[in-house]
Amino acid sequence: MVRTDLSRDPVVFEELTCAFCSGRGRDPFDIMSSLSTCCVCGGSGKVLVKAPAVACAHCRGTGAVKTLTCTTCDGRGFVPQPLSPTVSCPLCKGSGDDASAPAMACLKCRGTGWMMEQFRKENRVHE
Numbered sequence: 001m002v003r004t005d006l007s008r009d010p011v012v013f014e015e016l017t018c019a020f021c022s023g024r025g026r027d028p029f030d031i032m033s034s035l036s037t038c039c040v041c042g043g044s045g046k047v048l049v050k051a052p053a054v055a056c057a058h059c060r061g062t063g064a065v066k067t068l069t070c071t072t073c074d075g076r077g078f079v080p081q082p083l084s085p086t087v088s089c090p091l092c093k094g095s096g097d098d099a100s101a102p103a104m105a106c107l108k109c110r111g112t113g114w115m116m117e118q119f120r121k122e123n124r125v126h127e
Contacts, residue, residue, distance in 0.1 A: 013048040019056075019063030019077020021045065029067045040075035050080035057096030057113030058105045065103050072096060072111030079112055086114040 017023040021038035023045040028038070037043035040063060055061035059070035061077045069075030088094040089109035096113040098104040105111030 012051045014051045014053055015046050016049055016053065016076070016078060018045055018047045018075075019059075019061055019073075020069060020075040021063075028064070031067065040069060047076045049076055049078045052081045053078040054081045056111070057094060058111035059096075070111075072105050082116060085117040087117050089113055089115050 018025070018038060018041035020040040021028050025038050025041060025043040025045040026034070027036035030036075038045075041047050056063075056070055056073035056077055056079050058072040059065050059077065063070055063073065063075040063077040065071070070077075073079050089096075089106060089112075091108040092099065092106035092113065094113040096106055096109065096111040098106050106113075109115050
């Protein structure tokens, strides 16, 4: 599926299986009801992610942190990979987790586990 932005650059999305419900379209934790639809995919079992996509570091591609949707990938299990060079986050060392609270995303990389190489050089991140 291709959509055109205001900048006229084509944005390509991949249709992937919803990681939060594993493609079943139902609430995986039966919190509201066993008949409740998935809050991420709306019951379709599929989600759209900007291509190219990589597995989310914070939730390890599951879409969930404990019984909540992952705040980094919004429960999709995948995040868009930037086209520019990246480096592993020096604070979380690529895990995407905050060291003081593993259920929270790293504040430096926002849970992705990587940073843009340009951003790291400009802001002089100390390892």
